[in-house]
Amino acid sequence: SKSLRIIVPVKRVIDYAVKVRVNPAKTDVDRNVKHSMNPFDEIAVEEAVRIKERLPSTEIIAVSCGSAKSQETLRTALAMGADKAIHVEVADDSKLQPLGVAKLLKAIAEEQKPDLIILGKQAIDDDSNQTGQMLAGLLNWPQATFASKVEITDTLAKVTREVDGGLETISSKLPAIITTDLRLNEPRYASLPNIMKAKKKPLTKSTPEQLKVDITPRLETIKVEEPAKRQGGKKVESVDDLIDKLKNEAKV
Numbered sequence: 349s350k351s352l353r354i355i356v357p358v359k360r361v362i363d364y365a366v367k368v369r370v371n372p373a374k375t376d377v378d379r380n381v382k383h384s385m386n387p388f389d390e391i392a393v394e395e396a397v398r399i400k401e402r403l404p405s406t407e408i409i410a411v412s413c414g415s416a417k418s419q420e421t422l423r424t425a426l427a428m429g430a431d432k433a434i435h436v437e438v439a440d441d442s443k444l445q446p447l448g449v450a451k452l453l454k455a456i457a458e459e460q461k462p463d464l465i466i467l468g469k470q471a472i473d474d475d476s477n478q479t480g481q482m483l484a485g486l487l488n489w490p491q492a493t494f495a496s497k498v499e500i501t502d503t504l505a506k507v508t509r510e511v512d513g514g515l516e517t518i519s520s521k522l523p524a525i526i527t528t529d530l531r532l533n534e535p536r537y538a539s540l541p542n543i544m545k546a547k548k549k550p551l552t553k554s555t556p557e558q559l560k561v562d563i564t565p566r567l568e569t570i571k572v573e574e575p576a577k578r579q580g581g582k583k584v585e586s587v588d589d590l591i592d593k594l595k596n597e598a599k600v
């Protein structure tokens with residue numbers, strides 16, 4: 349069978365286990381905390397590696413857009429089994445929004461000519477759930493979002509999607525965009541020998557200017573606030589008392 353080329357975009361985000369806090373100026377969350385690869389992107393890398401295990405001539409290219417630290421995330425992808433990495437350097441991560449990332453990924457896709465791009469369904473820091481869909485639109489490629497199962501043949505992607513009340517299976521021609529849902533797979537941990545090997549794998553750098561992409565933000569953050577504190581609960585004496593409080597205090 350022919351060889352496949354897969355791009356996997358991976359984002360460096362605040363680690364899922366960190367309790368996120370708003371900064372004192374209320375302009376952003378405190379980003380001075382542990383970061384890791386976006387969990388849905390780990391699932392995307394894992395899926396690409398599983399495809400490569402079945403079709404060994406597959407080439408996996410991890411791409412990350414962001415500050416120099418994004419290279420740590422790319423090394424993790426390489427240690428999990430990606431073959432090479434591309435870092436699109438954007439000094440200030442806060443300037444990057446999904447449309448800008450989608451345009452950068454489109455430019456990379458036009459250079460690398462992949463058969464498949466597997467993204468996370470969403471980044472857990474901005475919860476946008478936009479980049480994959482925008483990229484499919486910009487490239488004019490079919491998209492299969494929220495994948496819980498993926499089967500690839502020479503020319504087709506068969507994807508099972510989690511939809512309300514069940515599972516939907518669709519088939520699309522390649523090249524295509526797939527976004528991963530939580531239950532697609534359980535990502536492997538990179539072994540120490542593979543972490544060592546990853547240091548020698550090729551990592552090339554690019555910039556929005558080199559890719560001729562304008563990443564000017566389209567949205568402005570006005571403020572960032574903590575959610576309202578929960579009010580303490582109250583015990584009621586009787587059902588009548590409950591109904592009275594619901595009517596007169598909670599105004600239900």
Ligand code: AMP
Pocket residue numbers: 356357358359360386388389411412413414444446449466467468469470471472474475476477478479480
């Ligand atoms: P979002 O639309 O921000 O929720 O992100 C959806 C997916 O797009 C992520 O799971 C990543 O696969 C990809 N993505 C978003 N931002 C970046 C980035 N800065 N670098 C690489 N991939 C990204």
